[in-house]
Amino acid sequence: MTGDITLLGYGLSTIGPAIAVGLIFAAYINGVARQxxxxxxxxxxxxLGFALAEALAIFGLVLFFIAFFVG
Amino acid sequence: xxxxMTAAGLVLPMAEGESSHFPPTxxxxxxxxxxxxxxxxxxxxxxxxxxxxxVILMVWLWLTTRQAALVPGKGQWLTEQVYNFGRNGIARxxxxxxxxxxxxxxxxxxxxxxxxNNLMGIVPPFQxxxxxxxxxxxxxxxxxxVVYHWVGLRKKGSIGAYLGGMLPSGLPGWIKPFILLLxxxxxxxxxxxxxxxRLFGNMFAGHMLLVVFIVGGWxxxxxxxxxxMLVAIPAWILGVALTAFEALVQFLQAYVFTLLAASYIGGxxxxxx
Numbered sequence: 229m230t231g232d233i234t235l236l237g238y239g240l241s242t243i244g245p246a247i248a249v250g251l252i253f254a255a256y257i258n259g260v261a262r263q264x265x266x267x268x269x270x271x272x273x274x275x276l277g278f279a280l281a282e283a284l285a286i287f288g289l290v291l292f293f294i295a296f297f298v299g
Numbered sequence: 300x301x302x303x304m305t306a307a308g309l310v311l312p313m314a315e316g317e318s319s320h321f322p323p324t325x326x327x328x329x330x331x332x333x334x335x336x337x338x339x340x341x342x343x344x345x346x347x348x349x350x351x352x353x354v355i356l357m358v359w360l361w362l363t364t365r366q367a368a369l370v371p372g373k374g375q376w377l378t379e380q381v382y383n384f385g386r387n388g389i390a391r392x393x394x395x396x397x398x399x400x401x402x403x404x405x406x407x408x409x410x411x412x413x414x415x416n417n418l419m420g421i422v423p424p425f426q427x428x429x430x431x432x433x434x435x436x437x438x439x440x441x442x443x444x445v446v447y448h449w450v451g452l453r454k455k456g457s458i459g460a461y462l463g464g465m466l467p468s469g470l471p472g473w474i475k476p477f478i479l480l481l482x483x484x485x486x487x488x489x490x491x492x493x494x495x496x497r498l499f500g501n502m503f504a505g506h507m508l509l510v511v512f513i514v515g516g517w518x519x520x521x522x523x524x525x526x527x528m529l530v531a532i533p534a535w536i537l538g539v540a541l542t543a544f545e546a547l548v549q550f551l552q553a554y555v556f557t558l559l560a561a562s563y564i565g566g567x568x569x570x571x572x
Contacts, residue, residue: 272392272558279555283493286500293325 238292241285248281321518323510328431328503345429352415352429385410385557393561398568402561405446409439410557413498417549420506421542428502428549433495440495443560448486451567464569494559501552505545512538 256274260267331341363374371379385407390399413430420428430436455461465482466475516534519527 272388275551275555276558276562279497279559280493283497286493286496286504289500289504290496297325 232296234292234295237295238288241288245281245285245288248284249278252277252281321511321514323507323514325503327510328427328506330427343432344427345432345435348419348425348427349416349429349435351425352412352419356411356415381411382407389554389557389561393558394565394568402446402564406557406561409443409560410553413439413556414550414553417502417553418546420502420549421509421545428506430498430502430552431506433499433503436495436498439498439556440491443494443563444491447560447563447567450564454568490563494556498552498556501548505541505548508541509538509545512541 252274256270259270330344332344332347334341360378363378367375386399386403389410390403390406393399394402416429416435419425420431451464452458452461455464462479462483465486466478470478512534516531516538519534520531522528
């Protein structure tokens with residue numbers, strides 16, 4: 229079997245951001261369930277946090293392509 | 300890449316030449332249409348799509364606001380809803396109700412421009428997200444970068460005050476240089492880098508995923524092996540489901556880009572860090 233180990237590395241590196249995004253939305257859903265009128269305030273915060281956590285996975289993707297195609 | 304293949308690619312994005320497009324590579328996103336005479340540069344498909352998106356936006360906004368009425372018609376109502384979302388949902392929430400007005404046109408343009416360019420990724424005759432070429436998000440990020448530093452500098456008055464504004468108040472003196480270093484890295488490197496790469500990475504990876512399932516299904520189907528042809532069907536179903544998911548991601552990324560741009564501007568304008 230042949231392949232490139234960077235692919236596995238990227239797969240592993242997405243675990244962290246995935247858990248982070250899950251935690252953020254879990255907290256958001258909890259907050260809205262407890263206080264539905266706070267949804268408007270919580271939503272931008274949740275999406276902001278989601279975007280910041282997701283950036284790590286995007287870095288991983290870019291680094292994967294650099295490692296895969298450059299060296 | 301030959302001209303005929305790219306011309307075919309305009310109608311059928313994953314058009315097969317003799318060379319295989321599966322698995323997709325970043326090279327597949329390089330789709331020149333014709334060389335610009337006298338230079339070594341090419342006019343590419345994303346450039347054409349961006350021009351089309353700009354024309355659509357201009358026509359849409361002009362048509363729906365040409366005869367703005369107190370009681371809006373359908374078109375004007377839609378425009379007002381989108382504008383309200385950009386004005387209240389993004390600019391006012393992030394910058395604050397005192398200073399947000401001058402930035403509303405900029406943020407609204409960013410939002411609709413990115414949204415339309417992203418949607419190019421799944422709308423049939425176009426089917427190539429402009430932002431999957433990294434130069435386009437970098438260009439947009441440069442705009443945001445210049446704007447938030449410029450308004451920050453103008454608000455604080457001097458470079459020293461601007462740098463001082465990055466520090467949280469009440470820090471012990473000895474730790475200030477280290478925090479300042481971290482803040483400088485955040486302001487000048489991490490923020491623009493993540494802003495551009497997030498938009499690029501999402502569009503690029505999402506489109507690649509679609510290519511994998513749809514073109515991959517096609518390759519399975521083309522084998523004419525009954526077993527493999529059966530496998531092609533779930534691949535296509537997933538392709539359709541992921542297209543719907545892509546629509547969500549495309550909207551979300553346009554929103555997130557604008558939201559972060561607004562929050563950077565708001566952060567630069569804030570009195571206390």
